[in-house]
Amino acid sequence: GGAAGTRALNAALKERLNPGPGRFGGFDPGDRVVHTPAPGRVLPGRVVTADADGLHLSCAGETVVVPRDRVEGSVRHGWALTAHQALGGRWPAVVVVLPGDAVQALSRPWIYTAFGRAARHLSVVHGVDQALPRAVAETPAKPRTTRLPTLLAPQIPTTD
Structure with missing residues (x-):
């Protein structure tokens, strides 16, 4: 946005x-x-x-x-994609734009995902001041909530 x-x-x-x-x-x-x-x-x-x-x-x-x-x-x-839209793809060159209002969304996993889309060249345009190095060094990812572990857990048959 x-x-x-x-x-x-x-x-x-x-x-x-x-x-x-x-x-x-x-x-x-x-x-x-x-x-x-x-x-x-x-x-x-x-x-x-x-x-x-x-x-x-x-x-x-x-x-x-x-x-x-x-x-x-x-x-x-689709000349410019969100990190979510780019997930799974790789391009020869990527420009990651981090405007000042992106500070709250920055986390180490997000940065890894966004920066990892570049195969040969990465440019970073940012106005997030020290939030970028802080996110890489300090900001833990938010815990994910998913039903996947429950769905993948072995089903133990019950005997009546």
């Missing part, structure tokens, strides 16, 4: 890298996008075309058609 958030960055990058009228729900052929077909699943891609069937994307070499009624809720511009 905010002036340095992914929405603002993507708007500026669209204007600079692929300006156009946004003929289909704000998208034009050539736009980089991220498609979220299901919660927790993010597919980076590129807009190929649009027609009555929907928005046609190329995601990892596969053609994906997002129906018109699902475009607004499942497709966003």
Whole structure:
């Protein structure tokens, strides 16, 4: 969020890298996008075309058609990604932007995840003063709450 958030960055990058009228729900052929077909699943891609069937994307070499009624809720511009959207992907170069309002979200695991997306080059733009080195050195991760240990625990049959 905010002036340095992914929405603002993507708007500026669209204007600079692929300006156009946004003929289909704000998208034009050539736009980089991220498609979220299901919660927790993010597919980076590129807009190929649009027609009555929907928005046609190329995601990892596969053609994906997002129906018109699902475009607004499942497709966003993708030149700039959140760390969550980038999870699991790696790029040759990554710029991590940490505006001043990001201080509360910084933790060692988050930083590891965000910085680990870069394969060869990492640039860090930050306005968080000493919060970044402090998060790396001191801030423990918040305890996770999950049902996974319970689901994976061996089931002991009960005898009556």
